[in-house]
Each structure stands twice: as structure tokens, then as C-alpha cells.
Amino acid sequence: xxxxxxxxxxxxxxxxxxxxxxxxxxxxxxxxxxxxxxxxxxxxxxxxxxxxxxxxxxxxxxxxxxxxxxxxxxxxxxxxxxxxxxxxxxxxxxxxxxxxxxxxxxxxxxxxxxxxxxxxxxxxxxxxxxxxxxxxxxxxxxxxxxxxxxxxxxxxxxxxxxxxxxxxxxxxxxxxxxxxxxxxxxxxxxxxxxxxxxxxxxx
Amino acid sequence: xxxxxxxxxxxxxxxxxxxxxxxxxxxxxxxxxxxxxxxxxxxxxxxxxxxxxxxxxxxxxxxxxxxxxxxxxxxxxxxxxxxxxxxxxxxxxxxxxxxxxxxxxxxxxxxxxxxxxxxxxxxxxxxxxxxxxxxxxxxxxxxxxxxxxxxxxxxxxxxxxxxxxxxxxxxxxxxxxxxxxxxxxxxxxxxxxxxxxxxxxxxxxx
Numbered sequence: 128x129x130x131x132x133x134x135x136x137x138x139x140x141x142x143x144x145x146x147x148x149x150x151x152x153x154x155x156x157x158x159x160x161x162x163x164x165x166x167x168x169x170x171x172x173x174x175x176x177x178x179x180x181x182x183x184x185x186x187x188x189x190x191x192x193x194x195x196x197x198x199x200x201x202x203x204x205x206x207x208x209x210x211x212x213x214x215x216x217x218x219x220x221x222x223x224x225x226x227x228x229x230x231x232x233x234x235x236x237x238x239x240x241x242x243x244x245x246x247x248x249x250x251x252x253x254x255x256x257x258x259x260x261x262x263x264x265x266x267x268x269x270x271x272x273x274x275x276x277x278x279x280x281x282x283x284x285x286x287x288x289x290x291x292x293x294x295x296x297x298x299x300x301x302x303x304x305x306x307x308x309x310x311x312x313x314x315x316x317x318x319x320x321x322x323x324x325x326x327x328x329x330x
Numbered sequence: 331x332x333x334x335x336x337x338x339x340x341x342x343x344x345x346x347x348x349x350x351x352x353x354x355x356x357x358x359x360x361x362x363x364x365x366x367x368x369x370x371x372x373x374x375x376x377x378x379x380x381x382x383x384x385x386x387x388x389x390x391x392x393x394x395x396x397x398x399x400x401x402x403x404x405x406x407x408x409x410x411x412x413x414x415x416x417x418x419x420x421x422x423x424x425x426x427x428x429x430x431x432x433x434x435x436x437x438x439x440x441x442x443x444x445x446x447x448x449x450x451x452x453x454x455x456x457x458x459x460x461x462x463x464x465x466x467x468x469x470x471x472x473x474x475x476x477x478x479x480x481x482x483x484x485x486x487x488x489x490x491x492x493x494x495x496x497x498x499x500x501x502x503x504x505x506x507x508x509x510x511x512x513x514x515x516x517x518x519x520x521x522x523x524x525x526x527x528x529x530x531x532x533x534x535x536x
Contacts, residue, residue: 134432136424137333137334137424138419140463141459142333144462145333146332147362147363148356150362151358151362168339168342172337172433175433218331218332230366
């Protein structure tokens, strides 16, 4: 696939400004309000993208790997099994590093809103940006059909730049790993240097 | 990804707070970011301009900034009190195209916020991000001293992704630089601004 199919990188200053924008918003609407904004903006973003249809699962996998699917717009997706997908590098990694270098430590509200999301929605976010990422993937997956069937997304694990990992509760993890077709050991191997491990499966 | 999501957020916020509300939001964010950047001091213009070229100043957070050292700004006595600075690429242009190729369209919110700013604040914006970083530069300039003098920032000229150009007549007059010289810079740069010592008696000053 030609390199033009990949998105150009943004100026990380825009990501820093966006992070500050969210911090300012949180002072007005609180942590719960910020969570609602993040969920809403991710849904809006995914819903502005065209729907997709694929004739077969291998065709979808090809579109993900080549960056042609909406699910691969912002991240390089690498399938590990038919159902288990990985993202090597978080799409927020660059912005976070630039923020840390130029501005300083992230404002606590980014973690606070993730804790709120983990308690109220699902336990998959290390920081605020994961609310955007997970909601975006879930909404985007719902816009894709493979061989006439809908597509379902679920997160297995998220690892942040600082090494913090969030996993679902133990009682759910085994089921997710079974659906993904990987073992706990394999998950541990992936989390050493991958940002996200997730599932795509037909409905 | 956060940058493209920002376009969706701004569309949402225009519905809730209006375009004027988004302009206020952006300006407050510019203040907030500048307040977290800390203070800087330079012995003179030479050391400041070297720091800009090497990406060491607070202004460098925006990307690569070129100090145009052949375009000094002088006061009424002919002393150098500032220089022009320019960016080859607007910070926001990659995001505009990322939004276009992620969603299949340009974000209408960008134009709405830009128009609001141009009509009611300063007719210089070529995208919504100009609202934020004009204020950001004005605020960080206060925290940077050259030879003991804090700075003032004047946004002079901008060129948008579609080729549209804007020149701030009032700011160009303030620093007493020929508008055609500034226009010529837009052939190679997308954002041109001046940094001058606060309190300098500029030839075009009021």
C-alpha cells in the first residue's frame, strides 16, 4: 500500500492545546461533565466517518493492516490472531511526551476522569485520552459490516506511556482472552511493548 | 487523534456555547498554557535569537520558528528593539488535512470560530487555532525578558491552508514595517509575528 494512505502527523502543539482545552473544560463542568464531553466527542468523530462494508474477515484484516479502515485511521493495527488486535504505539504517545517536555506533569484531572470512567462505564482507561480511544473504536466498529454482519469491539488491556497497565477484573479476563485466542502469557508478552490489546469479532 | 477529535469537540461546543464562547475558551486556554511555561531571561537579542533557532524558548513549543534577523525593528532613536519571527508551516494545517482525510470533510467549526474572531476581535485568523496561539504568544512574551525588558508580541500576517492571506494593518503600522515586505514573507512562511521590547518607543507607536 502506498505511504500516502497513512495520515500525516499533527503538530504536537495542537495536542497540547487540546489537553489544556480539556483541563479548562473540566474546571467548568467537573469530572463527570468532562467524561460526558470526551464520550460525546469520540462518538461524534466516529459518526462523521463513512460506514464500511467488507465481503469477508480477511478483507477487513487487510484494510486494518493497510490503514484503509476507519478503525486504523489513527493507529497502526496489527492482528495477533483472527480476533485479537494490537496497537503498538498509542496515538497519544507523541502529544504526551511533548506535553511532559514543554509544559510539565499532566494535570491530575486527566487521571481523575479516567477513574470516573472506569467506575461508571468500564474499567479500561489509564488516562483521559483512553476514554476517547475506546469510545471511538466502539462507535467506529459499529459502523462496519463484515459479510453482512455487524462488528463488535472490546478492550482487553491498555498500557500507558509510563508503563501503567489496566486490565479487566480477573473474572472477565479469562473469557476475553479465550475470545481473543491468546493466553495470559501471550498478553503479558504483548503488554511489554504494545499500547493496546483489543478484540474485534462478528456480532 | 486528539487533534482531530478537537474539531468534533469544537463543533459540539459551538452548539452549546456559541462561536463567541469558543473564542473565549480558546483565549483562556492560551492564558493557561502560557502561565505554565515559566519565565525566561536572555542577555540580549543575539542570545535570544540563537535560543529561538535552537528551539529552546517557550515560543518553540509551536514548532520550528525562524528568527528573521535581517528584519530588525527599531525605535525612534534607531536602536534595535525587536525582530520578526516566522513559521514555515502553521501549527494547525496538518490537523486540518488530518481531519479532512479522517472524516472525509473539512470541519465547518473551523470556519465558524475563525469568522467570529475576525469580525469581533482581530481580523488575522485563517483557522480557529489562530485564536488560541495569538493569545498564547502575547502571554508568554510577558514572561520572556531580553536585556531585562519583557517582550510584546504582534501577530502580523498569516496564510491559511487554502492560500488565503491576512495581514494585520494595525500591527504592521505599530512596528513601522512596510506591508509589502510582510506580504513577501508570506511566500515562504505561513505565520509572521514580531517580538519587541515592552515600553519601546516605536516609530508607529500610539
